[in-house]
Amino acid sequence: METILEMRGIQKCFGHVQALSHVDMVVKTGEIHAICGENGAGKSTLMKVLSGVYPHGSFEGQILYQGQEQKFSNIHDSEQKGIIIIHQELALVPMLSITENIFLGNEQSRAGVIDWNSSYKKTKQVLAKVGLSDSPDTLIADLGVGKQQLVEIAKALSKEVKLLILDEPTASLNDNDSDRLLTLLLELKSQGVTSIIISHKLNEISRVADSITIIRDGASVDYLNCREEEVSEDRIIKAMVGRAMEDRYPKRTPKIGEVLFEVKDWQVDHPNHATREVIKGINIYAAKGEIVGIAGLMGSGRTELAMSIFGKSYGKNIRGTVSIHNQIVDVSTVRKAIHSGLAYVTEDRKGYGLLLDESIKKNTSLANLAGISKHSVVNEHQESNIAKEFRNKLRIRSADVEQHTGNLSGGNQQKVVISKWLFTAPDVLILDEPTRGVDVGAKYEIYTIIDQVAQEGKCIVMISSEMPELLGMCDRIYVMNEGKIVGEFLAKDASQEAIMRSIMKNGGN
Incomplete structure (x- = not known):
């Protein structure tokens, strides 16, 4: 296979901080190349160097693309060569249509006037390529995150992409949307599009990657050819963190005391539809030193439950009681919830x-x-x-x-x-997707922090879409479906299969 991209000896500093100390990378034409590394290893920085976000002269080293050295001054220069980057934070304008977003900055015009017929026709063509049947007139604000990600890829295809860079493309997607996106990457590969994917999800990398560059502390430390050798997750992790990780979760010795936190008969109506009940008579509790998980599919009401408890940040006509240390507490505002001993780590840290x-x-x-x-x-x-x-x-x-x-x-x-x-200094710490978009090494550190908080006699309520995370960290797991608790398991009795059976068995209102 021919080489489409080679990066040699890339170094990049921000003031006195060395973000990239020496990175070499080779990408072959028509392959899917993965970049792995811990948070802060320099993966996104490297891609910004490649795409011209950090212009030539602001870093050291060489970029060779299609056999020629490139000196991109900005992102427009790299796009002219067919290098398109899709950042983790999508660059779409919510109140513009799909068509307007796809050709924003690349307007199709005749004699200085936008040719809407041509734009509309081309939009339908690229949407078909990514498997979207939505009307080109649809506002971005009316699309889910999964479809927005596909619009970004359609936008890249409209620019005749040769090298597609995706930075954590599935970080905010559910399993179905993630699967759809990975299938699309494989389809694009069959059409000759080369891709670079940055991801923390090793199972996804194992599924689609032809080769892998691993970066640690700003330097490339390993190159793996997935077509010629068996590549295990353990090998990737060892190269990423510089050590073997036999255990993905810290060894815990729970010291569970008396009940600390209790929610009774909790009911919440939709904020915009008063007749629609979102949370339906939930009863849960957590004891001192206990880590309690809440499992459930997307849309099961887990985040709505947490936000409604924390200062009634979600919903209307909220009924029920919250008790801490056997005393009913006032959680009607965020300030009062904090004063009562509650803390809530949102799933959307940036927003x-x-x-x-x-x-x-x-x-x-x-x-x-x-x-x-x-x-x-x-x-x-x-x-x-x-x-x-x-x-x-x-x-x-x-x-x-x-x-x-x-x-x-x-x-x-x-x-x-x-x-x-x-x-x-909370008594109750509610964690909503605490390790979303976090690499395996940083995850372990966060798990250790969670365990330390529990050891101090606090209680943790942990919401996660990653079942292995709940099974690895929790002493007890509640299962939610359609706004109700439909199952409860002690750690020793819990399994992914048992949790899914509980969800499927108790579906429906």
Whole structure:
């Protein structure tokens, strides 16, 4: 096979921070090449170097594409050569149509006037290629995340893509949408499109990758040819983290005490449809030192339950009681929920969990400003010390606590969110998809933090779409379906099959 891309000795610094120290990568024409590495290893930075987001001159090393050295000044230069990057945060305009988004910045025009007939026709053609039957007039805001991801790929196809780069394309997708996307990549491969995929999901990489480059601490450390050798997940993990990981989860010795947290007869109506009940008479509890999981399919109501409990952040006409330490508490606002001893780590850290343009220091103290203030004046020295304490305790990789959280890797951003809520000293910590978009090494560190919080006598309620995560970490698991609890398992009795049987058996209203 011919080589379409070669990157040699790539080095990139941000101030005094060395993001890429020496990366070599070779991609063959017509293959799917995976890039693996822990959060902060430099994967996304490398792709931004390749695509011209970081222009030639801002890094050291060579980029050879189709046999010629390239010196891209911006992303437009790389797109002209057929290199298209789709970032983890989709770059679509919600209130524009599919057609308008696909040709935004690449308008089809005649004599300076947009040719809508041609645009519409070409949109239908590229939508058909990605398997979307939606009307080209459909607003992006009316599409689910899975379909939006396919629109991004259709947009790339409209630019006659030769090398497609996807950064964590399935991070926010459910299993069905992820499967659909991976199948599409294989179809594009059969049509001659070369792809580079960055992903933390090793099962997905095993399914589609022809070759793998592994990056650790800003340097390429291994190259695996999946066509010529057997590549195990254990080998990938060992290269990623620099050590073997026999155990994906920390060994736990639970010390479960008396009931700490209890929700009774919890009912929630849809915020926009008063006659539609979303949460239907739920009863759950968690004891001191216990990690309780909530399993369920997408749309089962897990996040709606958590948000409605935490300051009634979701829903209307909320009924039922929440008790902490056998006392009914007022959770009618976020402030009151925090004061009662509740904390909620959202599944959407970038949208709701963090202020990305603020420092680690500011984000850490955000939910408990009273803890670093006197007479309503923030003690900045104390704020810095608190942030440094959590940075060290949670092993947040950053230049210092003044670094903006938007410049951190996903795993380190997640640790900042957890720091923010741990600083409120909660009795009950609700974690919603705590390791979404986080690599295997950082996951282990987050699991260790969760275990430490439980060891301190707090209780954890953990929502996750990853069944192995729930089975590996939880002492007890509730199963939700269509707004109801349909099953409950002790850790020793739980299995993926038992949980799925519980969901399927108890489907319907």
